[in-house]
Amino acid sequence: MLADLADQNGVVPEWFAEAAAQAWTVNLRHRPVRGALLVRPPSTLPVTYCxxxxxxxxxxxxxxxxxxxxxxxxxxxxxxxxxxxxxxxxxxxxxxxxxxxxxxxxxxxxxxxxxxxxxxxxxxxxxxxxxxxxxxxxxxxxxxxxxxxxxxxxxxxxxxxxxxxxxxxxxxxxxxxxxxxxxxxxxxxxxxxxxxxxxxxxxxxxxxxxxxxxxxxxxxxxxxxxxxxxxxxxxxxxxxxxxxxxxxxxxxxxxxxxxxxxxxxxxxxxxxxxxxxxxxxxxxxxxxxxxxxxxxQMLRTGGCSGCTLSSTCRVCRPMAKVYQAAKAPLSHYCQHGNKE
Missing domain, CATH: 3.20.20.70 (Aldolase class I)
Structure with missing residues (x-):
């Protein structure tokens, strides 16, 4: 829709202007799409990331x-x-x-x-x-x-x-x-x-x-x-x-x-x-x-395998592996450790 409006020299639609005002305090009302917005074409590559x-x-x-x-x-x-x-x-x-x-x-x-x-x-x-x-x-x-x-x-x-x-x-x-x-x-x-x-x-x-x-x-x-x-x-x-x-x-x-x-x-x-x-x-x-x-990399390995507290864990697996490799005290990353 925005791409079509840009091609037709249309103005920013009200729904977008309102969202922009709320999110970024930017006033886009009544402004031409072309010049106010950069409308990128959809990706044609085999993989996309945001x-x-x-x-x-x-x-x-x-x-x-x-x-x-x-x-x-x-x-x-x-x-x-x-x-x-x-x-x-x-x-x-x-x-x-x-x-x-x-x-x-x-x-x-x-x-x-x-x-x-x-x-x-x-x-x-x-x-x-x-x-x-x-x-x-x-x-x-x-x-x-x-x-x-x-x-x-x-x-x-x-x-x-x-x-x-x-x-x-x-x-x-x-x-x-x-x-x-x-x-x-x-x-x-x-x-x-x-x-x-x-x-x-x-x-x-x-x-x-x-x-x-x-x-x-x-x-x-x-x-x-x-x-x-x-x-x-x-x-x-x-x-x-x-x-x-x-x-x-x-x-x-x-x-x-x-x-x-x-x-x-x-x-x-x-x-x-x-x-x-x-x-x-x-x-x-x-x-x-x-x-x-x-x-x-998100699989639980090493000392975390079979942990009964995994549903309440407070650290991601890659970070836990780094702590384990460093032989860090459990209190730095695991609720099994002493509270600090």
Whole structure:
């Protein structure tokens, strides 16, 4: 219907304008479809997905103790391959697209890759440490091609607390400066306050800093092992901030969404990385194998086989495998463990 209206120089229908106003506070009433909306043709590929996340690089200008990536090499696709990947995702039907890292804003190809995804009609979220947000060239990209959300991780309320976790001398100053610049530019920023043993005493100060900027925030305190099963990250965990409140009800990862690493390897998610499929070399048809790969990773194995509490489990299977590989205490991920 929208495609027909665009071809006929029609206006945005009332039902769509009302939905847009409620969901995004955008006024589309009486506006021509052509120019107001990007109507993408249906996918003709053998596989379609609506959501994807992408590590544009693993390299980072911070060295956070809690990082779920054990190594962070600066390597990945060249720019033509990045743009080809985005075109492929567009043709597969991807609408929601998350760009992460490492630190994505330090990638030399971030701006053209981001613009290509935005021009393809994707709803974009960028996960960043915020250290480059104040740079004029970055602000210009986000002003010209507005993202759905920029999620900024906050690691401390002072240079000392931020350094203790990130091991980067400029971490606090660069992140806070980036948040101020993003707030001034009225970009859609949400802050994730990362709670660890290094900054727990500054939690109220971090909350106050974000509130003073008028930004939304959430808090994250469940530190996981690296996705390769190294448990050294758990040393930064603060007892009492393990979030085990929500019962795991299943996950569509691998069926409606997937993750792509810097080399174009697709997996069910950021944690479940078994049997990757390279989209660059195999094309989207390779993802026909992904649902079965995802289902295999959701099976209960090891110490979880035959668990009588599986219906009330609070962690997904790929994450549980990572905890088990790291020989983490049960209290970090399983209700059999002692409460913290």
């Amino acid at each position: 959501r994807a996340s992408w590590e544009i690089n693993l390299g980072c200008n911070f060295a956070c103790e809690h990082c779920y990536m054990e190594t962070r090499p600066f390597a990945g696709l060249d720019l033509p391959e990045k743009l080809h990947l985005i075109e492929t995702l567009r043709d597969m039907g991807v609408l929601w697209f998350q760009i992460t890292g490492g630190e994505p804003l330090i990638n030399p190809h971030f701006a053209p890759a981001y613009r290509a995804a935005h021009d393809a009609g994707m709803m974009l979220e960028v996960l960043t440490n915020g250290s480059r947000l104040a740079r004029p060239e970055i602000l210009d990209v986000f002003r010209a091609s507005r993202p759905h959300k920029i999620t900024v991780s906050m690691y401390g309320a002072s240079p000392e607390t931020a350094y203790a976790l990130t091991r980067a001398n400029s971490a606090f100053k660069s992140t806070y400066t980036g948040l101020v610049a993003a707030a001034d530019a009225k970009l859609p920023v949400e802050v994730t306050i990362i709670i660890t043993k290094h900054n727990i005493d500054a939690l109220e100060e971090m909350r106050a800093l974000v509130r003073d900027l008028g930004l939304a925030f959430k808090e994250f305190g469940s530190i996981s092992p690296t996705y390769t099963g190294n448990g050294s990250t758990l040393d930064s965990q603060t007892p009492g901030y393990l979030d085990k409140s929500a019962i795991f009800r299943g996950c569509p990862a691998g069926h409606t969404s997937f993750h792509v690493d810097p080399h174009g390897n697709a997996t069910m998610c950021k944690v479940g990385r078994e049997n990757p499929i390279n989209i660059i070399t195999e094309g989207p048809q390779g993802l026909l194998r992904l649902p079965a790969i995802a289902d295999a």
